[in-house]
Amino acid sequence: MTASAQKFDFDNSYARDLAGFYAESQGAVAPAPEILLVNANLSNALGFDPDALKSSAEALSGSKAPEGATPLAMAYAGHQFGGFSPQLGDGRALLLGEILDKDGNRFDLHLKGSGRTPFSRGGDGKAVLGPVLREYLMGEAMHALGIPTTRALAAVTTGETVYREGGKKGAVLARVAASHLRVGTFQFFAARQEWEKVRQLANYAIARHDPDLVNAENKYLTFLTRVADRQAALVASWLHVGFVHGVMNTDNVTISGETIDFGPCAFIDTYDAQAVFSSIDRNGRYAFGNQPTIAQWNLARLAEALLPLIDPDDDDNAVRLATNVIEGFIGRYTDIWLQGMRAKIGLASVEVEDADLVNDLFTAMESQELDYTRFFRALAQAALANPTPVTDMFKDKAAIAVWLATWAERLMRDPQDPTERAAAMDKVNPIYIPRNHLVEEALAAAETDDMAPFHALLDVLADPFTKRDGLDKYALPAPASFGPFKTFCGT
Numbered sequence: 001m002t003a004s005a006q007k008f009d010f011d012n013s014y015a016r017d018l019a020g021f022y023a024e025s026q027g028a029v030a031p032a033p034e035i036l037l038v039n040a041n042l043s044n045a046l047g048f049d050p051d052a053l054k055s056s057a058e059a060l061s062g063s064k065a066p067e068g069a070t071p072l073a074m075a076y077a078g079h080q081f082g083g084f085s086p087q088l089g090d091g092r093a094l095l096l097g098e099i100l101d102k103d104g105n106r107f108d109l110h111l112k113g114s115g116r117t118p119f120s121r122g123g124d125g126k127a128v129l130g131p132v133l134r135e136y137l138m139g140e141a142m143h144a145l146g147i148p149t150t151r152a153l154a155a156v157t158t159g160e161t162v163y164r165e166g167g168k169k170g171a172v173l174a175r176v177a178a179s180h181l182r183v184g185t186f187q188f189f190a191a192r193q194e195w196e197k198v199r200q201l202a203n204y205a206i207a208r209h210d211p212d213l214v215n216a217e218n219k220y221l222t223f224l225t226r227v228a229d230r231q232a233a234l235v236a237s238w239l240h241v242g243f244v245h246g247v248m249n250t251d252n253v254t255i256s257g258e259t260i261d262f263g264p265c266a267f268i269d270t271y272d273a274q275a276v277f278s279s280i281d282r283n284g285r286y287a288f289g290n291q292p293t294i295a296q297w298n299l300a301r302l303a304e305a306l307l308p309l310i311d312p313d314d315d316d317n318a319v320r321l322a323t324n325v326i327e328g329f330i331g332r333y334t335d336i337w338l339q340g341m342r343a344k345i346g347l348a349s350v351e352v353e354d355a356d357l358v359n360d361l362f363t364a365m366e367s368q369e370l371d372y373t374r375f376f377r378a379l380a381q382a383a384l385a386n387p388t389p390v391t392d393m394f395k396d397k398a399a400i401a402v403w404l405a406t407w408a409e410r411l412m413r414d415p416q417d418p419t420e421r422a423a424a425m426d427k428v429n430p431i432y433i434p435r436n437h438l439v440e441e442a443l444a445a446a447e448t449d450d451m452a453p454f455h456a457l458l459d460v461l462a463d464p465f466t467k468r469d470g471l472d473k474y475a476l477p478a479p480a481s482f483g484p485f486k487t488f489c490g491t
Helices: 013-017 040-045 059-062 129-144 183-190 195-209 220-239 288-310 317-327 327-342 352-367 374-383 398-412 419-424 436-443 452-461
Strands: 022-024 034-038 073-074 076-081 084-085 093-098 104-113 152-161 167-177
Touching: 013 073, 013 093, 013 195, 034 059, 040 152, 040 419, 059 152, 059 167, 076 183, 129 152, 129 317, 129 436, 129 452, 183 195, 183 288, 195 220, 195 288, 220 288, 220 317, 288 317, 288 327, 317 327, 327 352, 327 419, 352 398, 374 398, 374 419, 436 452
Parallel strands: none
Antiparallel strands: 022 073, 034 152, 073 093, 076 084, 093 104, 104 167, 152 167
């Protein structure tokens, strides 16, 4: 017997409270929608029935809005690679509505690839299966790594052919996020000097993400600080695991501090601060090591949108206060990043010179064609007096010898049981990440209908810190034959 379709208990505050901040829209009717994947763990956490979701292809493809939904396309602007676009918006996505989990936490239920909206700007609003599977896989990998992220609830095939350099299988991603409010959402109204709408949006964002600030003094300045703190923590967590987002435009910077949009993202194999994978990032704006300063730049754009709220009576004072927050961002980021790096190299205590120790490590790693993930995983063995797995990775063993000696002296001033230290390091240094060659192998399912590699990789990435027998290939870098890797903004 086929299960009944999932019933959603929507509570749509964005549609209810922010009239004029979106365009009502409906998804395109898919000719033959079918559920390809359901995220059972996320489904259960949200109080859904995974079997009922498997019978909800019409709703999750956008073909038919479920009862209680208020489908809409959100308005936003954005700086894309530094150039400002005053109107972007959801051109191929719909916010179906909001749901509350059993603890009362609010989440957006959002469809990506569901067809044209008033913001489509000539596009068809559709998505194809490969990028949908990529976002599904990457979101789950980030979640398992402990990094805030949007997550896929389901992937739906539509039964139609979508043309992207040839005909490809159409698909829709149903994803969940704490919200889809972006820096670009504020920019949209600030660019039009609609300051009351900026205030309305800020009040909504505060009530949703920082409710303790609702009645606070200087709440807009504190809100800016909170958003900056969330972004500092997020970007630090990206660098800890070697993640390159690839398209850190202001419309891809969430107020909630979640990772969003996985089109051209990748994980580094060889350590390289200048690593760029996106085919459209020709000048390296969003390179691996540039991400903290780009985050600061993006937050400055949010600060500009909030200036009339921070001090309506004194423009100079508003600029001064906001500038203090933005100028303090790199310091906040560095503190969070260094705290995480201490854990990665096995330190529980704090010394002022720890930053130099970490930076000297990266200097030693430069130009060594050194696998980032494997190095930190092997460092736990060095903490157990077995440095060979580390030194064997270096073309020039002298490049790491001095650092290992300095690190060993530092460990002596950080008393921990060696076995406990190594175990703690393994809890923050993953052995399995979405390696680019394995992701490409898994996404071949979009063309071959063989989902086995995708499911296998998804299962491995669900527990990235625990070594398991028979999974050695998932811990190895790409073979030389894989060649230089490029990513593309897929739709």
